[in-house]
């Protein structure tokens with residue numbers, strides 16, 4: 018079975034949790050895209066839901082699949098967000114942002130009563146940090162922001178190379194919010210909750226890819242079947 022089949026299986030399991038009338042957060046990435054497609058099939062069959070997309074890419078997918086959309090101005094809370102991740106640890110703490118949509122993903126997840134993270138088993142790790150940590154930054158004053166991030170790393174006993182993410186054209190990758198992303202290769206993050214708090218206090222940091230206390234359920238698809246962690 019291909020990796021893509023596994024992602025679709027995880028997405029299919031999450032779709033089973035969707036009920037008529039739900040307001041949904043729609044994640045970004047190849048696994049979340051399967052969720053949007055499968056949700057679209059159920060909408061065509063009569064399911065009534067409304068979704069808030071976490072990226073322009075997901076907005077386009079949802080429109081293509083006929084999933085009605087709204088915004089967080091128009092609705093108060095969401096019932097459920099389903100999204101992918103780059104790493105998931107046993108406390109259901111996540112690294113997200115490999116696809117560059119971490120800011121909207123975090124806003125939407127935080128506005129949801131429940132978040133289900135869907136992934137293939139390769140995303141499951143004992144300790145976060147093997148995947149480079151995305152940190153979304155404002156281009157203004159980048160030198161100062163980098164130094165503050167380095168200081169936060171030192172306080173949290175982590176270190177590693179920091180690279181500005183590049184787009185295919187070689188220029189800095191620009192997020193949907195008009196910001197840049199620093200990818201920090203930390204190897205291991207011993208206390209991700211503490212690092213998250215340190216990064217939150219840096220003015221030039223808009224958001225970071227540590228999702229702490231947001232996911233309640235992980236649906237992991239592997240060659241031996243689906244594993245649900247809660």
Ligand code: ABF
Nearest residue numbers: 046047048101113114115116
């Ligand atoms: C988004 O998509 C991200 O936060 C994460 O970076 C990525 C996971 O992508 P995929 O499902 O394609 O592996 O959810």
